Amino acid sequence: MGKKDKRWVMQRKNDFYYKLAKQNHYRSRASYKLLQLNEKFEIIYEGDKVVDLGCAPGGWLQASHDLVGEDGFVIGVDLQKVKPLREENIVAFQGDMTKKETINKIIDLMPSKADVVICDASPNISGVWEVDHSRSIELSLMALIATTHLLRKNGNFVVKVFQGSLFDQYVQLLTKHFKKVQTTKPKASRSVSAEVYVIGKKFLGNKFDKNTDFPIIKLIEDNEFLDKYIEETHEKNETANNNEENNKNGLMIKKIKELRKKRSKL
Numbered sequence: 001m002g003k004k005d006k007r008w009v010m011q012r013k014n015d016f017y018y019k020l021a022k023q024n025h026y027r028s029r030a031s032y033k034l035l036q037l038n039e040k041f042e043i044i045y046e047g048d049k050v051v052d053l054g055c056a057p058g059g060w061l062q063a064s065h066d067l068v069g070e071d072g073f074v075i076g077v078d079l080q081k082v083k084p085l086r087e088e089n090i091v092a093f094q095g096d097m098t099k100k101e102t103i104n105k106i107i108d109l110m111p112s113k114a115d116v117v118i119c120d121a122s123p124n125i126s127g128v129w130e131v132d133h134s135r136s137i138e139l140s141l142m143a144l145i146a147t148t149h150l151l152r153k154n155g156n157f158v159v160k161v162f163q164g165s166l167f168d169q170y171v172q173l174l175t176k177h178f179k180k181v182q183t184t185k186p187k188a189s190r191s192v193s194a195e196v197y198v199i200g201k202k203f204l205g206n207k208f209d210k211n212t213d214f215p216i217i218k219l220i221e222d223n224e225f226l227d228k229y230i231e232e233t234h235e236k237n238e239t240a241n242n243n244e245e246n247n248k249n250g251l252m253i254k255k256i257k258e259l260r261k262k263r264s265k266l
Helices: 003-013 016-023 031-041 059-068 100-109 129-150 167-174 215-220 224-228 244-265
Strands: 049-053 073-078 090-094 114-119 151-162 178-184 195-203
Touching: 016 031, 031 059, 031 178, 031 195, 049 059, 049 129, 059 073, 059 090, 059 114, 073 100, 100 129, 114 129, 129 151, 129 167, 129 195, 129 215, 151 167, 167 178, 167 195, 167 215
Parallel strands: 049 073, 049 114, 073 090, 114 151
Antiparallel strands: 151 195, 178 195
């Protein structure tokens, strides 16, 4: 273990929320992020049915269970295998939230549509900020798409997003699906972290439209989730969009995608 690794381990062990999580048998300090978000924004209520996208190692599953109680239901999915929790009303399985079969499995396991969908997932970090930010937006878009199929009307949504040039556009996209959209950073988030949480309250009930006029959609235009699962709600708009800001964002996304391809070849 190098000096930097040792320093990171020591910093984590001295972290207030890390120690608090250990004391209260939470699998992650991130549990306190959700608890703080809920205290401020009243997202999850007792008896709610909650879906956790990207749930490993299980800290948000545990926090959600504490909030919904024995009358609620919590289901989580992650690419990694999640160690089972002892509570009978928590279900976690290994799967890819960007795949049709995963979303269908969640729907099959749920007693009814979700009251709340939460997502604390992070992309694999490359060290190149433009790439990491775009991957975070991509992951958050996929979480939103899944949410529009899993969430009941007037339900709530929480998602983690890295700050950056595309952040405001993502927030604006959420206003098309939720009556109220807010952004925040809970106290449990480390000050050096670029993560921000976006809260969507009162889902309007509309499915995701891949033809929506937001350039960030180009980040996921080749994803099979869009091609094979999303129900198109409008005819494709053949009219060219001459909006200057959209053109600018489109060029920036093109540049980011080229950079990501370049990095993958290294």
